[in-house]
Protein backbone atom coordinates (compact mmCIF):
# COMPACT_ATOMS: atom_id res chain seq x y z
CA UNK A 1 0.00 0.00 0.00
CA UNK A 2 1.31 3.40 -1.00
CA UNK A 3 0.37 5.74 1.84
CA UNK A 4 0.72 9.40 0.92
CA UNK A 5 0.61 12.31 3.37
CA UNK A 6 0.35 16.01 2.75
CA UNK A 7 2.33 18.26 5.06
CA UNK A 8 0.90 21.74 4.46
CA UNK A 9 2.03 25.12 5.69
CA UNK A 10 3.37 28.55 4.93
CA UNK A 11 7.01 27.51 5.45
CA UNK A 12 8.15 31.15 5.55
CA UNK A 13 10.82 29.83 5.86
CA UNK A 14 11.19 26.09 6.61
CA UNK A 15 12.78 25.53 10.04
CA UNK A 16 14.44 22.56 11.70
CA UNK A 17 11.08 21.98 13.41
CA UNK A 18 9.45 21.39 10.02
CA UNK A 19 12.35 19.17 8.93
CA UNK A 20 11.97 17.14 12.12
CA UNK A 21 8.27 16.53 11.42
CA UNK A 22 8.98 15.47 7.85
CA UNK A 23 11.49 12.88 9.07
CA UNK A 24 9.13 11.65 11.77
CA UNK A 25 6.31 11.28 9.23
CA UNK A 26 8.49 9.11 7.01
CA UNK A 27 8.31 6.55 9.81
CA UNK A 28 4.71 5.75 8.95
CA UNK A 29 3.97 6.96 5.41
CA UNK A 30 5.53 6.01 2.09
CA UNK A 31 5.53 9.47 0.53
CA UNK A 32 5.11 13.03 1.72
CA UNK A 33 3.96 15.91 -0.41
CA UNK A 34 4.97 19.13 1.30
CA UNK A 35 2.28 21.64 0.33
CA UNK A 36 3.41 25.25 0.33
CA UNK A 37 0.42 27.58 0.56
CA UNK A 38 0.66 30.28 -2.07
CA UNK A 39 -1.78 32.61 -0.37
CA UNK A 40 -0.96 33.01 3.28
CA UNK A 41 -2.83 35.41 5.54
CA UNK A 42 0.20 37.50 6.32
CA UNK A 43 2.51 39.06 3.74
CA UNK A 44 5.25 36.42 3.44
CA UNK A 45 8.94 37.26 3.58
CA UNK A 46 9.75 34.71 0.87
CA UNK A 47 7.79 34.24 -2.35
CA UNK A 48 6.17 30.83 -2.73
CA UNK A 49 8.77 29.95 -5.38
CA UNK A 50 11.55 30.77 -2.87
CA UNK A 51 9.82 28.80 -0.09
CA UNK A 52 9.46 25.76 -2.37
CA UNK A 53 13.10 25.98 -3.51
CA UNK A 54 14.37 26.25 0.08
CA UNK A 55 12.42 23.17 1.20
CA UNK A 56 13.83 21.22 -1.74
CA UNK A 57 17.35 22.23 -0.68
CA UNK A 58 16.75 21.27 2.96
CA UNK A 59 15.05 17.93 2.40
CA UNK A 60 16.86 15.70 -0.03
CA UNK A 61 14.82 12.50 0.19
CA UNK A 62 13.26 10.74 -2.77
CA UNK A 63 10.12 10.08 -0.72
CA UNK A 64 9.51 13.81 -0.21
CA UNK A 65 8.05 15.99 -2.94
CA UNK A 66 7.43 19.74 -2.66
CA UNK A 67 4.56 21.50 -4.43
CA UNK A 68 2.81 24.81 -3.99
CA UNK A 69 -0.97 24.95 -3.75
CA UNK A 70 -3.66 27.54 -4.02
CA UNK A 71 -7.19 27.05 -2.74
CA UNK A 72 -8.44 24.45 -0.31
CA UNK A 73 -6.03 22.07 1.36
CA UNK A 74 -8.41 19.11 1.08
CA UNK A 75 -8.65 19.64 -2.70
CA UNK A 76 -4.87 19.64 -2.91
CA UNK A 77 -4.69 16.50 -0.75
CA UNK A 78 -7.19 14.71 -3.01
CA UNK A 79 -5.31 15.84 -6.13
CA UNK A 80 -2.04 14.28 -4.93
CA UNK A 81 -3.75 11.13 -3.64
CA UNK A 82 -3.07 11.79 0.04
CA UNK A 83 -5.17 10.19 2.76
CA UNK A 84 -3.45 11.97 5.64
CA UNK A 85 -2.70 15.58 6.57
CA UNK A 86 0.26 16.07 8.91
CA UNK A 87 0.34 19.03 11.31
CA UNK A 88 2.68 19.82 14.17
CA UNK A 89 1.52 20.62 17.68
CA UNK A 90 4.12 22.47 19.70
CA UNK A 91 2.17 23.80 22.64
CA UNK A 92 -1.33 24.23 24.00
CA UNK A 93 -1.46 27.59 22.22
CA UNK A 94 -1.43 25.78 18.86
CA UNK A 95 -4.31 23.56 19.83
CA UNK A 96 -7.40 25.67 19.26
CA UNK A 97 -6.49 26.77 15.75
CA UNK A 98 -5.32 23.27 14.80
CA UNK A 99 -8.44 21.65 16.22
CA UNK A 100 -10.71 24.02 14.26
CA UNK A 101 -8.74 23.47 11.09
CA UNK A 102 -8.78 19.67 11.47
CA UNK A 103 -12.54 19.63 12.00
CA UNK A 104 -13.15 21.94 9.06
CA UNK A 105 -10.94 19.80 6.87
CA UNK A 106 -12.83 16.69 8.01
CA UNK A 107 -16.07 18.43 7.15
CA UNK A 108 -14.74 19.28 3.67
CA UNK A 109 -13.00 15.95 3.07
CA UNK A 110 -14.24 13.20 5.43
CA UNK A 111 -11.94 10.58 3.89
CA UNK A 112 -8.80 12.49 4.91
CA UNK A 113 -7.46 12.19 8.45
CA UNK A 114 -5.37 14.83 10.21
CA UNK A 115 -2.48 13.48 12.26
CA UNK A 116 -0.75 15.71 14.80
CA UNK A 117 2.91 15.18 15.55
CA UNK A 118 4.94 16.60 18.39
CA UNK A 119 8.38 17.87 17.37
CA UNK A 120 11.64 17.12 19.13
CA UNK A 121 11.58 18.71 22.59
CA UNK A 122 14.38 21.19 21.85
CA UNK A 123 12.46 22.47 18.79
CA UNK A 124 9.09 23.03 20.45
CA UNK A 125 9.66 26.77 20.92
CA UNK A 126 10.59 27.26 17.28
CA UNK A 127 8.45 29.04 14.70
CA UNK A 128 9.10 30.62 11.31
CA UNK A 129 7.95 34.00 12.63
CA UNK A 130 10.48 33.90 15.48
CA UNK A 131 13.22 32.88 13.07
CA UNK A 132 12.34 35.81 10.78
CA UNK A 133 12.39 38.23 13.69
CA UNK A 134 15.72 37.02 15.08
CA UNK A 135 17.29 37.09 11.60
CA UNK A 136 15.85 40.54 10.84
CA UNK A 137 17.78 41.96 13.80
CA UNK A 138 20.97 40.09 12.99
CA UNK A 139 20.63 37.28 15.56
CA UNK A 140 22.15 33.85 15.09
CA UNK A 141 19.65 31.35 13.64
CA UNK A 142 22.18 28.68 12.68
CA UNK A 143 20.81 26.17 15.20
CA UNK A 144 17.25 26.75 14.04
CA UNK A 145 17.39 26.48 10.26
CA UNK A 146 19.29 24.67 7.51
CA UNK A 147 22.40 26.59 6.25
CA UNK A 148 20.62 27.29 2.93
CA UNK A 149 17.83 29.06 4.82
CA UNK A 150 20.35 30.96 6.94
CA UNK A 151 22.00 32.26 3.77
CA UNK A 152 18.63 33.17 2.23
CA UNK A 153 17.69 35.12 5.38
CA UNK A 154 21.03 36.94 5.31
CA UNK A 155 20.39 37.96 1.69
CA UNK A 156 16.85 39.17 2.51
CA UNK A 157 17.93 41.31 5.41
CA UNK A 158 21.16 42.60 3.89
CA UNK A 159 21.10 46.34 4.25
Ligand code: PNS
Nearest residue numbers: 008009010011037071072073074101104
Ligand atom coordinates in the same frame (compact mmCIF):
# COMPACT_ATOMS: atom_id res chain seq x y z
O1 PNS B 1 1.98 27.18 8.44
P1 PNS B 1 0.58 27.68 8.59
O2 PNS B 1 0.49 29.14 8.20
O3 PNS B 1 0.02 27.41 9.96
O4 PNS B 1 -0.34 26.86 7.55
C1 PNS B 1 -1.71 27.10 7.43
C2 PNS B 1 -2.28 26.37 6.20
C3 PNS B 1 -1.59 26.83 4.93
C4 PNS B 1 -2.09 24.88 6.35
C5 PNS B 1 -3.80 26.69 6.14
O5 PNS B 1 -3.98 28.07 6.15
C6 PNS B 1 -4.48 26.11 4.91
O6 PNS B 1 -4.75 24.94 4.86
N1 PNS B 1 -4.76 26.95 3.89
C7 PNS B 1 -5.41 26.53 2.68
C8 PNS B 1 -6.87 27.01 2.64
C9 PNS B 1 -7.80 26.04 3.34
O7 PNS B 1 -7.92 24.89 2.98
N2 PNS B 1 -8.45 26.55 4.39
C10 PNS B 1 -9.38 25.76 5.16
C11 PNS B 1 -8.71 24.93 6.22
S1 PNS B 1 -9.48 25.26 7.72
